[in-house]
Amino acid sequence: MAQASRYLTGDKAGIQEFLDKFDVFLLDCDGVLWSGDRLLPGVREAIEFLQSKGKRTIFVTNNSTKSRQEYHKKFTRLSIPCTPDDIFGSSYSAAIYVSRILALPTSDKPKVFVLGEAGVEDELRAEGVSFIGGTDPALRRDITPEDFDNLADGSALDPEVGAVLCGLDFHVNYLKLATAAQYLRRGALFLATNTDSSLPMSGSFFPGAGSVGFPLVNMLGRKPLALGKPSQAMMDAVEGKFHLDRARTCMIGDRLDTDIRFGIEGGLGGTLAVLTGVNKREDWEKPDAAAVPAYHVDGLGDLKF
C-alpha cells in the first residue's frame, strides 16, 4: 500500500498537532513563498504565524542566481520577516563545499570556472574561492573561429581551474558552454549548485539550473555532483550552521524530487508539500513517486489559524 500523506488545509486540530511536532521549519522559496516576483496568497501571514508560535523559519533554496544578501532584499521587498542568516542557498552550499571539503590539507582550493550568476560569485568570494567565468562581460559574446582554436589547444584556458560549477545562468551562451566543456574534458571536477530541471516563474515553468547545464552532461556523458537539495551535502551544511535537531525539524517544499526527498533522506521529523509549485497530489500517488510527503496543504497560506 502506498504511504498516505495527511491533508491539513482547513484542519485546525491537524495543524495544531503538526506544529507541536516541530521547532524548526526549513522552507523552500520558489513555488512555496513566491512564483517569480509574485508572493503567493497568505504566505506572509503564515510565516508570521509560525514565528509567533516560537518556530524557527530557515529558507533553503536551490536558486543559485542570488546570494544570501540579494535574497534578503527580496524578502524585505515582499515583507517576509527574516534575516540574511535565515537564508541558505545552493550557491552558499556549493561555496562551502569547494572551500571546506575540496580544500584538503594537502591541496589548495581549486579555482572554479562558473556557469552562473552573481549569486554564485558572491558566495565563492565570501568563502575565499578564486573563480573565473560567471558574469564576466568578456564571455557575453558570440564564439569566434579563433575561440574554437584557442579553446581546443588550451591557450584560452586557465591552467589553475580545477572545477566547473554550474548554476542557473540567465546569460548562458555557446562560448561559456564550450569553455566549460574544455575544462571538463581536461579533467576538471564537475559540480552543480543544483539540478532542478525547471524554474517556476510567472505561474509557469522555465528551464532550471539542471537544464541549462545539461548540454555538458549530454556531451561528456558525466553528471555533476549536485550540492543543492536533495544532496545531503546541503543538509549537513544546514545542520552544521544551525545546530538543528533533525527529529524536530520539518522540510516544506513544492518538489518531491528535491524538497521532499531532501527531508526524508536527511532523516527529518517530517515533510510537508504545498501544491503551489511543481508537483501535484497525483505525483506522489503514483507507484513510482519520487517521494511521499508526510503532510500537505494547498498552499503555505493554509498553515495558520
Add this chain to the structure above:
Amino acid sequence: MAQASRYLTGDKAGIQEFLDKFDVFLLDCDGVLWSGDRLLPGVREAIEFLQSKGKRTIFVTNNSTKSRQEYHKKFTRLSIPCTPDDIFGSSYSAAIYVSRILALPTSDKPKVFVLGEAGVEDELRAEGVSFIGGTDPALRRDITPEDFDNLADGSALDPEVGAVLCGLDFHVNYLKLATAAQYLRRGALFLATNTDSSLPMSGSFFPGAGSVGFPLVNMLGRKPLALGKPSQAMMDAVEGKFHLDRARTCMIGDRLDTDIRFGIEGGLGGTLAVLTGVNKREDWEKPDAAAVPAYHVDGLGDLKF
C-alpha cells in the same frame, strides 16, 4: 564473436575490391573531410580519385548551421569537387520532413519555431515553410521579467507555431530556450535536425546540436524526433532524391552512432569508418559497440592508390 572490420589503409588490392562493390559513396563531412576549417590530409585527392573511377560522391552531413548553398561555398574554398546538389544536410532533411510529411492533405504546413542558424532557415524557406526564431536579432538579448510574464501567459507566443525545430545554434541563449520550452509545453511537435552530442572542431570537441537543445529534453522529459543521421527519415529522403541502389551504396563516416548506424540500418551495401573524427577502433571492438563498420581506414586520404 564480434564482427570484424576490414582495415584498408595501404592495402591496394583491398581498396580495389572495396571500390568494385559500390557505385555511390555517401560521405559525412565533419571529422571525415575536415575538422572545423582545416581540410584533413589527402581528402581532396581521395575525392578526385573516387570521382575519376566513375563513383558518385554525395555529402551527407548532420551539421545544420549551413544550407546547401553555404556548404557548397566551403567545398569550393577547400577545392573539393562537388555541386550544391551533391550536398544533403540535416537542415534540408528537416525542411523536407516538415514540408512534405507533416503537411498532410488535411492540414497546413505548421509554422516552426527554430533554435538554430541560417542553414535551417534557408532550407525551410526553400521548402515554403513559415518559421520564426532562428537568427532573428530580436531574440539575441537577455531575458527580462516581462518576457517571463509574457511567455507564461502566452502573449509573447505565436499561436500558429506547431513545431519546434532544434539544430546547432551558436547563438543559443536563455530567452530562446525559454520560448521554445513554452511552445513545447503547449503541445508543439519537438523536432531536431540531429542529435549529435559533440561537434568536432579545431582538433577537439565542442557541444553539438544534440547537446545545445538538451535543456529542453531535460526540462520537458521529451525527446525530439531527430531528422539527421541515423534517422531513416534522412535515408528515405536521400534515396528519394538520388534514386540510389542501396546495395551498391557505401556510407563513409567517423561516428558509429550516427554514420555507421545510418548505413547499416538503411540496408546499404557497406559502411566504412575513418579514424580522423569522434570514434576510434576500440569503440567498435567493445561488446556494446553502437555499430561495427564493415571497413575502416586511418583517414579518407588513404582511400586511393
